[in-house]
Amino acid sequence: MKQFTYIRATSVDDAVAACAAHRDAKFLGGGTNLVDLMKMGVEQPLHVIDITRVPLNKIEEHAGGVRIGALVPNSDAANHALIRERYPVLTEALLAGASPQLRNMATMGGNLMQRTRCYYFYDPTYAECNKRVPGSGCAALLGVNRLHAILGASPACIATHPSDMCVALAALEAVVQVQGPRGPRSIPMAEFHRLPGNTPQIDTNLQPGEMITAIDLPGLTFGRRAHYLKVRDRNSYAFALVSVAAVLDLDNQGTIREARIALGGVAHKPWRVPAAERSLQGQKAGEAAYTAAARRILAGAKGYSGNSFKIPLAERAIVRALNVAASKQV
Numbered sequence: 301m302k303q304f305t306y307i308r309a310t311s312v313d314d315a316v317a318a319c320a321a322h323r324d325a326k327f328l329g330g331g332t333n334l335v336d337l338m339k340m341g342v343e344q345p346l347h348v349i350d351i352t353r354v355p356l357n358k359i360e361e362h363a364g365g366v367r368i369g370a371l372v373p374n375s376d377a378a379n380h381a382l383i384r385e386r387y388p389v390l391t392e393a394l395l396a397g398a399s400p401q402l403r404n405m406a407t408m409g410g411n412l413m414q415r416t417r418c419y420y421f422y423d424p425t426y427a428e429c430n431k432r433v434p435g436s437g438c439a440a441l442l443g444v445n446r447l448h449a450i451l452g453a454s455p456a457c458i459a460t461h462p463s464d465m466c467v468a469l470a471a472l473e474a475v476v477q478v479q480g481p482r483g484p485r486s487i488p489m490a491e492f493h494r495l496p497g498n499t500p501q502i503d504t505n506l507q508p509g510e511m512i513t514a515i516d517l518p519g520l521t522f523g524r525r526a527h528y529l530k531v532r533d534r535n536s537y538a539f540a541l542v543s544v545a546a547v548l549d550l551d552n553q554g555t556i557r558e559a560r561i562a563l564g565g566v567a568h569k570p571w572r573v574p575a576a577e578r579s580l581q582g583q584k585a586g587e588a589a590y591t592a593a594a595r596r597i598l599a600g601a602k603g604y605s606g607n608s609f610k611i612p613l614a615e616r617a618i619v620r621a622l623n624v625a626a627s628k629q630v
């Protein structure tokens with residue numbers, strides 16, 4: 301591992317100031333992704349700012365919804381009464397991720413910052429990876445790409461975002477609170493992560509020196525009719541081939557008032573198609589409507605040598621997730 305200086309911050313202001321004062325610094329929370337990447341030589345920060353003593357570990361009611369501090373462990377958020385009661389799709393998504401040990405260490409802010417699990421990105425012996433070495437090419441285009449994107453990819457990168465949590469946050473229209481050298485600002489989930497385009501090395505729309513302080517979940521009257529479905533190669537400790545966060549608002553006759561559908565494992569960011577969700581409004585809940593919406597979401601999907609199976613798999617997963625969500629008693 302390349303040598304770095306270690307700085308401990310005890311407040312948000314300290315952490316932001318330390319980052320502004322040191323070129324090429326990274327914030328360290330649970331370290332479940334960053335430390336691995338540093339050991340492999342993929343991330344080589346000159347300075348590591350430990351933010352684990354910064355008091356950002358509360359879950360509390362806020363503005364009609366719930367605010368989750370950036371340093372709350374994934375396991376605490378998953379099991380908190382407010383989250384279980386009001387946003388069960390987030391609990392399901394968090395518990396589908398990683399392993400119990402990792403969920404105890406990983407923070408909510410760190411989960412947002414997870415980097416892709418593309419094999420070529422993690423292995424510096426491969427020369428071609430535009431995300432690791434901009435301009436070097438993309439080994440996955442003609443290589444092993446079973447886990448890779450079918451939507452929103454570019455010739456520069458076909459990686460997927462690995463998080464389960466972020467898929468649920470997208471469906472819930474969460475807002476990420478950050479603080480940086482220019483003060484605090486809010487970033488809607490839909491704008492937090494980026495598509496690869498020509499700059500796949502940049503995963504998010506955070507500005508230099510900005511630190512995540514909290515995740516806000518808006519008040520939602522229909523959050524209980526929801527389901528997170530994760531399809532993966534084994535039933536535990538595996539990244540999603542395809543995942544779906546589905547949230548439905550139905551009236552007493554079973555007509556859809558509102559639908560939220562976010563996909564994971566298929567793109568460089570959680571994938572939503574608002575027009576497809578709107579097309580469900582006023583329709584009778586059922587497979588015909590769900591299938592039409594799924595096809596609309598997947599219009600334009602493109603498979604590569606090893607992952608074309610994801611297109612029909614995603615269609616079936618969307619229908620199943622909506623069916624399960626609709627069956628929930630609220």
Ligand code: SF4
Pocket residue numbers: 416418419420421428429430431432437438439440441456457458459500
């Ligand atoms: Fe690198 Fe992206 Fe290509 Fe993977 S898909 S090798 S992360 S450029």
